[in-house]
Amino acid sequence: MTYCVGLKLDRGLVFMSDTRTNAGMDSISTFRKMHVWEKPGERVIVLMSAGNLATTQAVVSLLEERSKAPEERSSVVLETPSMYQTARLIGDVVKEVIAHASPTGESADSYFNASFILGGQIKGSPPRLFMIYPEGNFIESTDDTPFFQVGETKYGKPIIVRAYDRTMSFEETVKLLMVSFDSTLKSNLSVGLPLDLLLYENDALAVKLKKRIALDDPYYRTISDGWSNALKLAFKSLPDFPI
Amino acid sequence: MTYCVGLKLDRGLVFMSDTRTNAGMDSISTFRKMHVWEKPGERVIVLMSAGNLATTQAVVSLLEERSKAPEERSSVVLETPSMYQTARLIGDVVKEVIAHASPTGESADSYFNASFILGGQIKGSPPRLFMIYPEGNFIESTDDTPFFQVGETKYGKPIIVRAYDRTMSFEETVKLLMVSFDSTLKSNLSVGLPLDLLLYENDALAVKLKKRIALDDPYYRTISDGWSNALKLAFKSLPDFPI
Numbered sequence: 001m002t003y004c005v006g007l008k009l010d011r012g013l014v015f016m017s018d019t020r021t022n023a024g025m026d027s028i029s030t031f032r033k034m035h036v037w038e039k040p041g042e043r044v045i046v047l048m049s050a051g052n053l054a055t056t057q058a059v060v061s062l063l064e065e066r067s068k069a070p071e072e073r074s075s076v077v078l079e080t081p082s083m084y085q086t087a088r089l090i091g092d093v094v095k096e097v098i099a100h101a102s103p104t105g106e107s108a109d110s111y112f113n114a115s116f117i118l119g120g121q122i123k124g125s126p127p128r129l130f131m132i133y134p135e136g137n138f139i140e141s142t143d144d145t146p147f148f149q150v151g152e153t154k155y156g157k158p159i160i161v162r163a164y165d166r167t168m169s170f171e172e173t174v175k176l177l178m179v180s181f182d183s184t185l186k187s188n189l190s191v192g193l194p195l196d197l198l199l200y201e202n203d204a205l206a207v208k209l210k211k212r213i214a215l216d217d218p219y220y221r222t223i224s225d226g227w228s229n230a231l232k233l234a235f236k237s238l239p240d241f242p243i
Numbered sequence: 244m245t246y247c248v249g250l251k252l253d254r255g256l257v258f259m260s261d262t263r264t265n266a267g268m269d270s271i272s273t274f275r276k277m278h279v280w281e282k283p284g285e286r287v288i289v290l291m292s293a294g295n296l297a298t299t300q301a302v303v304s305l306l307e308e309r310s311k312a313p314e315e316r317s318s319v320v321l322e323t324p325s326m327y328q329t330a331r332l333i334g335d336v337v338k339e340v341i342a343h344a345s346p347t348g349e350s351a352d353s354y355f356n357a358s359f360i361l362g363g364q365i366k367g368s369p370p371r372l373f374m375i376y377p378e379g380n381f382i383e384s385t386d387d388t389p390f391f392q393v394g395e396t397k398y399g400k401p402i403i404v405r406a407y408d409r410t411m412s413f414e415e416t417v418k419l420l421m422v423s424f425d426s427t428l429k430s431n432l433s434v435g436l437p438l439d440l441l442l443y444e445n446d447a448l449a450v451k452l453k454k455r456i457a458l459d460d461p462y463y464r465t466i467s468d469g470w471s472n473a474l475k476l477a478f479k480s481l482p483d484f485p486i
Contacts, residue, residue: 154397158426162471163478174484183401199486209486223481228405230477235406237476238469241417241462243442243452 001190002033002050002151005177006117008129008141010166012201012208013119016177017048018151018185020192034196035060037077040206043122045077045086046198050151051114051134058097059114063090083128087118087138095136115150120200127202155187156180170199170208178213178223195220244433245276245293245394248420249360251372251384253409255444255451256362259420260291261394261428263435277439278303280320283449286365288320288329289441293394294357294377301340302357306333326371330361330381338379358393363443370445398430399423413442413451421456421466438463 004017017033031053037045047063049056065073080086094114101112113134121127129141131148141148146166149157159180168176174197184191193215199208213220247260260276274296280288290306292299308316323329337357344355356377364370372384374391384391389409392400402423411419417440427434436458442451456463 154430155401157430158398158401159474159478161429162474169483171483171486174486175481176478178484179478179481186404187397187400219482219484226481227477230480231402231405231474233480234470234473234477235402235419235422237473238418238422238466239462240412240414241421243414243417 001188003153003156003181003184003191004033004048004050004117004150005147005156005160005180006046006048006119006129006131006141007147007160007164007173007177008119008127008166009146009168009170009173011170012199012204013046013127013129014170014173014177014200015046015048015117015119015196015198016174016181017196018181018191019194019196020190021053022190025189028192030192030194032196034198036198036207036210037075038207039078041123042205043078043120044200044205044207045083045120045122046118046200047077047090048117048150049114050116052101052112055094055097055101055112055114056116058101059090059093059116062093062097080122082125083118083120083122083130086120086122087130087132087140090116090118091132091136091138094132094134098134117148117150121203121205123205127200152184152188152191156184159183170201174199175223178220179227182220182224182227193220244431246396246399246424246427246434247276247291247293247360247393248390248399248403248423249289249291249362249372249374249384250390250403250407250416250420251362251370251409252389252411252413252416254413255442255447256289256370256372257413257416257420257443258289258291258360258362258439258441259417259424260439261424261434262437262439263433264296265433268432271435273435273437275439277441279441279450279453280318281450282321284366285448286321286363287443287448287450288326288363288365289361289443290320290333291360291393292357293359295344295355298337298340298344298355298357299359301344302333302336302359305336305340323365325368326361326363326365326373329363329365330373330375330383333359333361334375334379334381337375337377341377360391360393364446364448366448370443395427395431395434399427402426413444417442418466421463422470425463425467425470436463
Protein backbone atom coordinates (compact mmCIF):
# COMPACT_ATOMS: atom_id res chain seq x y z
CA MET A 1 0.00 0.00 0.00
CA THR A 2 0.98 3.64 0.23
CA TYR A 3 0.00 6.83 1.96
CA CYS A 4 0.03 10.24 0.24
CA VAL A 5 -1.59 13.53 1.27
CA GLY A 6 -1.96 16.74 -0.74
CA LEU A 7 -3.21 19.75 1.19
CA LYS A 8 -4.26 23.24 0.13
CA LEU A 9 -3.53 26.20 2.40
CA ASP A 10 -4.26 29.88 1.97
CA ARG A 11 -0.54 30.35 1.40
CA GLY A 12 0.18 27.38 -0.85
CA LEU A 13 0.27 23.62 -1.29
CA VAL A 14 1.85 20.89 0.82
CA PHE A 15 2.54 17.35 -0.36
CA MET A 16 3.76 14.31 1.56
CA SER A 17 4.17 10.69 0.48
CA ASP A 18 5.74 7.55 1.87
CA THR A 19 8.05 5.34 -0.21
CA ARG A 20 7.11 1.75 0.59
CA THR A 21 5.76 -0.60 -2.03
CA ASN A 22 5.02 -4.20 -1.38
CA ALA A 23 3.88 -7.21 -3.33
CA GLY A 24 3.13 -9.51 -0.45
CA MET A 25 4.84 -9.40 2.92
CA ASP A 26 8.28 -10.51 1.77
CA SER A 27 8.64 -8.30 -1.27
CA ILE A 28 9.14 -4.81 0.12
CA SER A 29 10.92 -2.06 -1.76
CA THR A 30 11.44 1.67 -1.66
CA PHE A 31 10.09 3.68 -4.60
CA ARG A 32 9.53 7.39 -4.91
CA LYS A 33 5.82 8.15 -5.27
CA MET A 34 6.20 11.90 -5.61
CA HIS A 35 7.10 13.23 -9.06
CA VAL A 36 7.86 16.88 -9.68
CA TRP A 37 8.08 18.85 -12.92
CA GLU A 38 9.37 22.37 -12.54
CA LYS A 39 10.10 25.22 -14.97
CA PRO A 40 11.04 28.03 -12.54
CA GLY A 41 9.03 31.20 -13.14
CA GLU A 42 6.54 29.31 -15.32
CA ARG A 43 5.15 26.21 -13.57
CA VAL A 44 5.47 23.64 -10.79
CA ILE A 45 3.56 20.36 -11.12
CA VAL A 46 3.53 17.66 -8.45
CA LEU A 47 2.05 14.18 -8.94
CA MET A 48 1.72 11.55 -6.20
CA SER A 49 0.49 8.03 -6.83
CA ALA A 50 -0.99 5.07 -4.99
CA GLY A 51 -1.85 1.68 -6.38
CA ASN A 52 -0.28 -0.81 -8.75
CA LEU A 53 3.38 0.15 -9.20
CA ALA A 54 3.55 -1.02 -12.81
CA THR A 55 0.59 1.23 -13.59
CA THR A 56 1.91 4.30 -11.77
CA GLN A 57 5.39 3.92 -13.28
CA ALA A 58 3.92 3.51 -16.75
CA VAL A 59 1.86 6.68 -16.29
CA VAL A 60 4.91 8.69 -15.23
CA SER A 61 7.01 7.22 -18.04
CA LEU A 62 4.41 8.16 -20.61
CA LEU A 63 4.16 11.67 -19.18
CA GLU A 64 7.93 11.99 -19.49
CA GLU A 65 7.93 10.57 -23.01
CA ARG A 66 10.48 7.97 -22.03
CA SER A 67 9.69 6.04 -25.16
CA LYS A 68 11.56 8.73 -27.12
CA ALA A 69 15.34 9.16 -27.32
CA PRO A 70 16.65 11.17 -24.32
CA GLU A 71 17.54 14.25 -26.41
CA GLU A 72 14.02 14.45 -27.88
CA ARG A 73 12.21 14.15 -24.57
CA SER A 74 10.19 16.97 -23.11
CA SER A 75 7.62 16.03 -20.54
CA VAL A 76 4.12 16.70 -21.82
CA VAL A 77 3.14 18.11 -18.45
CA LEU A 78 5.60 20.96 -19.07
CA GLU A 79 3.50 22.05 -22.09
CA THR A 80 -0.10 21.94 -20.85
CA PRO A 81 -1.92 25.30 -20.87
CA SER A 82 -3.61 24.89 -17.45
CA MET A 83 -3.75 22.68 -14.37
CA TYR A 84 -7.20 21.52 -15.50
CA GLN A 85 -5.77 20.38 -18.85
CA THR A 86 -2.93 18.68 -16.96
CA ALA A 87 -5.40 16.72 -14.83
CA ARG A 88 -7.32 15.74 -17.96
CA LEU A 89 -4.17 14.64 -19.75
CA ILE A 90 -3.03 12.53 -16.79
CA GLY A 91 -6.52 11.04 -16.43
CA ASP A 92 -6.42 9.96 -20.07
CA VAL A 93 -2.98 8.40 -19.63
CA VAL A 94 -4.17 6.51 -16.52
CA LYS A 95 -7.16 5.14 -18.41
CA GLU A 96 -4.98 4.06 -21.32
CA VAL A 97 -2.41 2.32 -19.11
CA ILE A 98 -5.03 0.44 -17.09
CA ALA A 99 -6.92 -0.58 -20.23
CA HIS A 100 -3.68 -1.85 -21.78
CA ALA A 101 -2.81 -3.99 -18.73
CA SER A 102 -6.30 -5.40 -18.25
CA PRO A 103 -7.18 -8.82 -19.58
CA THR A 104 -9.39 -8.50 -22.62
CA GLY A 105 -13.05 -9.40 -22.35
CA GLU A 106 -15.20 -9.11 -19.27
CA SER A 107 -12.98 -9.16 -16.21
CA ALA A 108 -12.30 -7.03 -13.16
CA ASP A 109 -9.35 -4.72 -13.66
CA SER A 110 -9.12 -3.53 -10.07
CA TYR A 111 -5.74 -5.20 -9.72
CA PHE A 112 -4.17 -2.63 -12.02
CA ASN A 113 -5.85 0.31 -10.34
CA ALA A 114 -4.03 3.46 -9.30
CA SER A 115 -5.09 6.85 -7.91
CA PHE A 116 -3.22 10.13 -8.11
CA ILE A 117 -3.02 13.48 -6.37
CA LEU A 118 -2.02 16.29 -8.72
CA GLY A 119 -1.21 19.80 -7.59
CA GLY A 120 0.70 22.85 -8.73
CA GLN A 121 0.48 26.15 -10.49
CA ILE A 122 0.94 27.38 -14.05
CA LYS A 123 1.70 31.07 -14.65
CA GLY A 124 -1.47 33.14 -15.07
CA SER A 125 -3.74 30.83 -13.01
CA PRO A 126 -4.08 30.16 -9.29
CA PRO A 127 -2.61 27.01 -7.70
CA ARG A 128 -4.91 23.99 -7.89
CA LEU A 129 -5.16 20.54 -6.34
CA PHE A 130 -6.81 17.51 -7.98
CA MET A 131 -7.51 13.89 -7.20
CA ILE A 132 -7.45 11.60 -10.27
CA TYR A 133 -9.32 8.28 -10.15
CA PRO A 134 -8.36 5.02 -11.92
CA GLU A 135 -11.30 5.65 -14.27
CA GLY A 136 -9.47 8.73 -15.54
CA ASN A 137 -11.95 11.27 -14.16
CA PHE A 138 -10.98 13.69 -11.39
CA ILE A 139 -12.18 16.11 -8.74
CA GLU A 140 -10.72 19.41 -7.55
CA SER A 141 -10.25 20.52 -3.97
CA THR A 142 -12.55 23.22 -2.60
CA ASP A 143 -12.70 25.22 0.60
CA ASP A 144 -14.93 22.51 2.04
CA THR A 145 -12.61 19.67 1.03
CA PRO A 146 -9.16 21.22 1.07
CA PHE A 147 -7.10 18.00 1.16
CA PHE A 148 -6.90 14.67 -0.61
CA GLN A 149 -5.48 11.38 0.61
CA VAL A 150 -4.70 8.25 -1.41
CA GLY A 151 -3.65 4.77 -0.29
CA GLU A 152 -3.90 3.73 3.35
CA THR A 153 -5.92 6.81 4.31
CA LYS A 154 -7.95 5.88 7.36
CA TYR A 155 -5.47 5.80 10.26
CA GLY A 156 -4.15 9.28 9.55
CA LYS A 157 -7.44 10.99 8.72
CA PRO A 158 -8.88 11.83 12.18
CA ILE A 159 -6.02 14.17 13.13
CA ILE A 160 -6.19 16.03 9.80
CA VAL A 161 -9.97 16.40 10.11
CA ARG A 162 -9.58 17.92 13.57
CA ALA A 163 -6.44 20.02 13.37
CA TYR A 164 -6.38 21.31 9.78
CA ASP A 165 -7.03 24.99 9.28
CA ARG A 166 -6.51 26.73 5.92
CA THR A 167 -4.72 29.64 7.55
CA MET A 168 -2.01 27.35 8.98
CA SER A 169 1.66 28.09 8.39
CA PHE A 170 3.83 25.70 6.38
CA GLU A 171 5.71 24.86 9.59
CA GLU A 172 2.51 23.79 11.36
CA THR A 173 1.17 21.91 8.33
CA VAL A 174 4.31 19.79 8.06
CA LYS A 175 3.90 18.98 11.75
CA LEU A 176 0.27 17.96 11.08
CA LEU A 177 1.28 15.68 8.21
CA MET A 178 4.10 14.14 10.26
CA VAL A 179 1.60 13.25 12.98
CA SER A 180 -0.82 11.83 10.39
CA PHE A 181 1.94 9.75 8.78
CA ASP A 182 3.29 8.62 12.13
CA SER A 183 -0.17 7.34 13.17
CA THR A 184 -0.37 5.42 9.89
CA LEU A 185 3.16 4.00 10.13
CA LYS A 186 2.48 2.77 13.67
CA SER A 187 -0.68 0.92 12.57
CA ASN A 188 0.11 -0.42 9.10
CA LEU A 189 3.18 -2.29 7.88
CA SER A 190 2.61 -1.40 4.24
CA VAL A 191 3.40 2.28 4.79
CA GLY A 192 7.06 3.04 5.48
CA LEU A 193 9.78 5.63 5.82
CA PRO A 194 11.48 7.56 4.30
CA LEU A 195 8.89 10.25 3.53
CA ASP A 196 9.01 12.78 0.70
CA LEU A 197 7.93 16.34 1.52
CA LEU A 198 7.30 19.22 -0.88
CA LEU A 199 6.17 22.77 -0.08
CA TYR A 200 4.87 25.18 -2.71
CA GLU A 201 4.13 28.85 -1.94
CA ASN A 202 1.38 30.58 -3.99
CA ASP A 203 2.67 32.41 -7.08
CA ALA A 204 6.31 31.48 -6.42
CA LEU A 205 6.30 29.28 -9.55
CA ALA A 206 9.23 27.42 -8.00
CA VAL A 207 9.48 24.72 -5.34
CA LYS A 208 9.89 26.22 -1.86
CA LEU A 209 11.25 23.10 -0.20
CA LYS A 210 11.77 19.49 -1.24
CA LYS A 211 13.10 17.15 1.37
CA ARG A 212 13.40 13.45 2.08
CA ILE A 213 12.71 12.56 5.71
CA ALA A 214 14.47 9.41 6.91
CA LEU A 215 14.02 7.34 10.06
CA ASP A 216 16.89 9.16 11.78
CA ASP A 217 15.55 12.64 10.95
CA PRO A 218 15.69 14.50 14.28
CA TYR A 219 12.44 16.42 13.68
CA TYR A 220 10.58 13.24 12.77
CA ARG A 221 11.87 11.59 15.95
CA THR A 222 10.76 14.59 18.04
CA ILE A 223 7.25 14.43 16.58
CA SER A 224 6.94 10.66 16.77
CA ASP A 225 8.01 10.46 20.42
CA GLY A 226 6.41 13.76 21.38
CA TRP A 227 3.04 12.86 19.86
CA SER A 228 2.78 9.64 21.89
CA ASN A 229 3.35 11.62 25.08
CA ALA A 230 1.15 14.54 24.04
CA LEU A 231 -1.68 12.14 23.16
CA LYS A 232 -1.39 10.40 26.50
CA LEU A 233 -1.49 13.74 28.32
CA ALA A 234 -4.47 14.87 26.22
CA PHE A 235 -6.20 11.60 27.06
CA LYS A 236 -5.43 11.99 30.78
CA SER A 237 -6.83 15.54 30.73
CA LEU A 238 -10.35 14.27 29.94
CA PRO A 239 -12.64 13.14 32.77
CA ASP A 240 -13.01 9.39 33.36
CA PHE A 241 -16.36 7.69 32.77
CA PRO A 242 -18.45 7.83 35.96
CA ILE A 243 -19.66 4.32 36.85
CA MET B 244 -20.36 -1.16 8.27
CA THR B 245 -19.95 -1.40 12.02
CA TYR B 246 -17.41 -0.80 14.72
CA CYS B 247 -16.98 -3.09 17.73
CA VAL B 248 -14.12 -3.37 20.23
CA GLY B 249 -13.53 -6.01 22.89
CA LEU B 250 -10.74 -5.31 25.35
CA LYS B 251 -9.12 -7.37 28.10
CA LEU B 252 -7.91 -5.67 31.26
CA ASP B 253 -6.24 -7.08 34.35
CA ARG B 254 -9.50 -6.45 36.14
CA GLY B 255 -11.98 -7.63 33.52
CA LEU B 256 -13.45 -7.25 30.06
CA VAL B 257 -14.88 -4.19 28.30
CA PHE B 258 -17.10 -4.29 25.19
CA MET B 259 -18.38 -1.48 23.01
CA SER B 260 -20.32 -1.57 19.75
CA ASP B 261 -22.17 0.88 17.55
CA THR B 262 -25.68 0.21 16.25
CA ARG B 263 -25.72 1.39 12.64
CA THR B 264 -26.33 -0.97 9.77
CA ASN B 265 -26.62 0.14 6.21
CA ALA B 266 -27.38 -1.41 2.87
CA GLY B 267 -26.42 1.49 0.66
CA MET B 268 -26.53 5.14 1.69
CA ASP B 269 -30.30 5.44 1.91
CA SER B 270 -31.06 2.30 3.82
CA ILE B 271 -29.80 3.00 7.33
CA SER B 272 -31.18 1.29 10.41
CA THR B 273 -30.36 0.78 14.05
CA PHE B 274 -29.66 -2.79 15.17
CA ARG B 275 -28.12 -4.05 18.37
CA LYS B 276 -24.79 -5.76 17.61
CA MET B 277 -24.06 -6.75 21.18
CA HIS B 278 -25.73 -9.87 22.50
CA VAL B 279 -25.45 -10.96 26.11
CA TRP B 280 -26.27 -14.29 27.76
CA GLU B 281 -26.11 -14.24 31.52
CA LYS B 282 -26.75 -16.82 34.25
CA PRO B 283 -25.71 -14.88 37.37
CA GLY B 284 -23.15 -16.76 39.48
CA GLU B 285 -22.50 -19.21 36.65
CA ARG B 286 -21.62 -17.43 33.39
CA VAL B 287 -21.63 -14.21 31.36
CA ILE B 288 -21.19 -14.46 27.59
CA VAL B 289 -20.99 -11.45 25.27
CA LEU B 290 -21.04 -11.66 21.47
CA MET B 291 -20.52 -8.68 19.13
CA SER B 292 -20.86 -8.94 15.37
CA ALA B 293 -19.81 -7.12 12.20
CA GLY B 294 -20.73 -7.97 8.64
CA ASN B 295 -23.81 -9.11 6.79
CA LEU B 296 -26.84 -8.49 9.03
CA ALA B 297 -28.76 -11.52 7.74
CA THR B 298 -25.78 -13.70 8.64
CA THR B 299 -25.21 -12.23 12.10
CA GLN B 300 -28.93 -12.37 12.96
CA ALA B 301 -29.14 -15.97 11.75
CA VAL B 302 -26.16 -16.90 13.94
CA VAL B 303 -27.73 -15.32 17.02
CA SER B 304 -31.11 -16.89 16.26
CA LEU B 305 -29.57 -20.33 15.95
CA LEU B 306 -27.68 -19.83 19.20
CA GLU B 307 -30.94 -18.91 20.89
CA GLU B 308 -32.79 -21.83 19.32
CA ARG B 309 -35.44 -19.51 17.97
CA SER B 310 -36.67 -22.28 15.70
CA LYS B 311 -38.15 -23.96 18.77
CA ALA B 312 -41.32 -22.93 20.58
CA PRO B 313 -40.62 -20.15 23.14
CA GLU B 314 -41.20 -22.40 26.15
CA GLU B 315 -38.70 -25.01 24.91
CA ARG B 316 -35.94 -22.53 24.14
CA SER B 317 -32.69 -22.51 26.09
CA SER B 318 -29.77 -20.83 24.42
CA VAL B 319 -27.04 -23.33 23.63
CA VAL B 320 -24.41 -20.86 24.81
CA LEU B 321 -25.85 -21.20 28.32
CA GLU B 322 -24.87 -24.88 28.30
CA THR B 323 -21.29 -24.95 26.94
CA PRO B 324 -18.68 -26.29 29.37
CA SER B 325 -16.02 -23.63 28.59
CA MET B 326 -15.40 -20.39 26.72
CA TYR B 327 -13.25 -22.33 24.25
CA GLN B 328 -16.14 -24.68 23.51
CA THR B 329 -18.42 -21.64 23.15
CA ALA B 330 -16.09 -20.10 20.56
CA ARG B 331 -15.97 -23.42 18.71
CA LEU B 332 -19.72 -23.77 18.74
CA ILE B 333 -20.26 -20.24 17.45
CA GLY B 334 -17.58 -20.76 14.77
CA ASP B 335 -19.43 -23.84 13.56
CA VAL B 336 -22.75 -21.97 13.45
CA VAL B 337 -21.11 -19.10 11.48
CA LYS B 338 -19.72 -21.55 8.95
CA GLU B 339 -23.06 -23.27 8.57
CA VAL B 340 -25.00 -20.00 8.10
CA ILE B 341 -22.55 -18.63 5.52
CA ALA B 342 -22.47 -21.94 3.62
CA HIS B 343 -26.29 -22.00 3.57
CA ALA B 344 -26.53 -18.45 2.16
CA SER B 345 -23.80 -18.88 -0.44
CA PRO B 346 -24.67 -19.63 -4.03
CA THR B 347 -23.87 -23.22 -4.84
CA GLY B 348 -20.93 -23.97 -7.07
CA GLU B 349 -17.75 -21.92 -7.40
CA SER B 350 -18.50 -18.40 -6.32
CA ALA B 351 -17.20 -15.84 -3.83
CA ASP B 352 -19.17 -15.83 -0.62
CA SER B 353 -17.61 -12.70 0.83
CA TYR B 354 -20.93 -10.90 0.61
CA PHE B 355 -22.33 -13.05 3.38
CA ASN B 356 -19.27 -12.66 5.59
CA ALA B 357 -19.40 -11.77 9.26
CA SER B 358 -16.86 -11.56 12.07
CA PHE B 359 -17.48 -11.81 15.78
CA ILE B 360 -15.90 -10.85 19.08
CA LEU B 361 -16.76 -13.27 21.88
CA GLY B 362 -15.87 -12.71 25.52
CA GLY B 363 -16.97 -13.76 28.95
CA GLN B 364 -16.41 -16.13 31.80
CA ILE B 365 -17.80 -19.51 32.85
CA LYS B 366 -17.49 -20.59 36.49
CA GLY B 367 -14.26 -22.46 37.18
CA SER B 368 -12.24 -20.85 34.32
CA PRO B 369 -10.72 -17.40 33.87
CA PRO B 370 -12.37 -14.80 31.63
CA ARG B 371 -11.44 -15.11 27.96
CA LEU B 372 -11.74 -13.04 24.80
CA PHE B 373 -11.93 -14.46 21.25
CA MET B 374 -12.21 -13.20 17.70
CA ILE B 375 -14.18 -15.52 15.40
CA TYR B 376 -13.63 -15.35 11.63
CA PRO B 377 -16.18 -15.97 8.87
CA GLU B 378 -14.37 -19.24 8.16
CA GLY B 379 -15.43 -20.44 11.61
CA ASN B 380 -11.94 -20.53 13.12
CA PHE B 381 -10.90 -18.17 15.89
CA ILE B 382 -8.05 -16.66 17.87
CA GLU B 383 -7.78 -15.77 21.55
CA SER B 384 -6.42 -12.53 23.00
CA THR B 385 -3.04 -12.64 24.73
CA ASP B 386 -0.99 -10.16 26.76
CA ASP B 387 0.61 -9.01 23.50
CA THR B 388 -2.73 -8.58 21.70
CA PRO B 389 -5.19 -7.71 24.44
CA PHE B 390 -7.96 -6.26 22.27
CA PHE B 391 -9.90 -7.12 19.12
CA GLN B 392 -11.73 -4.83 16.72
CA VAL B 393 -14.19 -5.75 13.98
CA GLY B 394 -15.80 -3.64 11.25
CA GLU B 395 -14.50 -0.16 10.48
CA THR B 396 -11.38 -0.61 12.62
CA LYS B 397 -8.76 1.73 11.21
CA TYR B 398 -9.79 5.23 12.30
CA GLY B 399 -10.06 4.30 15.94
CA LYS B 400 -7.01 2.07 16.22
CA PRO B 401 -4.15 4.59 16.70
CA ILE B 402 -5.49 5.92 20.02
CA ILE B 403 -6.03 2.40 21.42
CA VAL B 404 -2.52 1.36 20.34
CA ARG B 405 -1.02 4.35 22.14
CA ALA B 406 -3.15 4.76 25.26
CA TYR B 407 -4.16 1.21 26.21
CA ASP B 408 -2.59 -0.25 29.33
CA ARG B 409 -3.79 -3.54 30.88
CA THR B 410 -3.75 -2.06 34.36
CA MET B 411 -6.27 0.65 33.39
CA SER B 412 -9.44 1.18 35.41
CA PHE B 413 -12.86 0.57 33.89
CA GLU B 414 -13.50 4.32 34.08
CA GLU B 415 -10.40 5.10 31.99
CA THR B 416 -11.05 2.27 29.54
CA VAL B 417 -14.55 3.51 28.75
CA LYS B 418 -13.00 6.93 28.11
CA LEU B 419 -10.49 5.33 25.74
CA LEU B 420 -13.21 3.51 23.82
CA MET B 421 -15.36 6.66 23.62
CA VAL B 422 -12.42 8.51 22.05
CA SER B 423 -11.81 5.64 19.63
CA PHE B 424 -15.50 5.50 18.65
CA ASP B 425 -15.72 9.27 18.36
CA SER B 426 -12.76 9.34 15.94
CA THR B 427 -14.48 6.66 13.86
CA LEU B 428 -17.89 8.36 13.92
CA LYS B 429 -16.34 11.64 12.80
CA SER B 430 -14.65 9.97 9.79
CA ASN B 431 -17.10 7.33 8.61
CA LEU B 432 -20.84 7.62 7.96
CA SER B 433 -21.45 3.90 8.28
CA VAL B 434 -20.72 3.90 12.01
CA GLY B 435 -23.35 5.62 14.15
CA LEU B 436 -24.74 6.27 17.59
CA PRO B 437 -26.14 5.03 19.91
CA LEU B 438 -23.36 2.89 21.36
CA ASP B 439 -23.73 -0.20 23.53
CA LEU B 440 -21.34 -0.56 26.45
CA LEU B 441 -20.78 -3.57 28.71
CA LEU B 442 -18.34 -3.97 31.60
CA TYR B 443 -17.46 -7.33 33.14
CA GLU B 444 -15.34 -7.64 36.29
CA ASN B 445 -13.23 -10.80 36.70
CA ASP B 446 -14.95 -13.62 38.64
CA ALA B 447 -18.12 -11.57 39.20
CA LEU B 448 -20.06 -13.98 36.95
CA ALA B 449 -22.58 -11.18 36.47
CA VAL B 450 -22.62 -8.09 34.26
CA LYS B 451 -21.12 -5.08 36.08
CA LEU B 452 -22.66 -2.44 33.82
CA LYS B 453 -24.69 -2.46 30.63
CA LYS B 454 -25.60 0.87 29.16
CA ARG B 455 -26.79 2.41 25.89
CA ILE B 456 -25.06 5.68 25.09
CA ALA B 457 -27.14 8.06 22.95
CA LEU B 458 -26.18 11.22 21.11
CA ASP B 459 -27.39 13.37 24.01
CA ASP B 460 -25.44 11.41 26.64
CA PRO B 461 -23.67 14.13 28.66
CA TYR B 462 -20.47 12.09 29.14
CA TYR B 463 -20.26 11.31 25.43
CA ARG B 464 -20.67 15.02 24.63
CA THR B 465 -17.95 15.93 27.15
CA ILE B 466 -15.53 13.45 25.57
CA SER B 467 -16.41 14.31 21.97
CA ASP B 468 -15.97 18.07 22.47
CA GLY B 469 -13.15 17.72 24.97
CA TRP B 470 -11.14 15.40 22.74
CA SER B 471 -11.19 17.85 19.84
CA ASN B 472 -9.80 20.55 22.11
CA ALA B 473 -7.34 18.27 23.90
CA LEU B 474 -6.03 17.02 20.53
CA LYS B 475 -5.58 20.57 19.28
CA LEU B 476 -3.70 21.51 22.45
CA ALA B 477 -1.55 18.36 22.19
CA PHE B 478 -0.82 19.25 18.58
CA LYS B 479 0.06 22.85 19.52
CA SER B 480 2.43 21.58 22.23
CA LEU B 481 4.74 19.98 19.64
CA PRO B 482 7.41 22.09 17.94
CA ASP B 483 6.69 23.31 14.39
CA PHE B 484 8.79 22.03 11.49
CA PRO B 485 11.84 24.27 11.03
CA ILE B 486 12.06 25.44 7.40
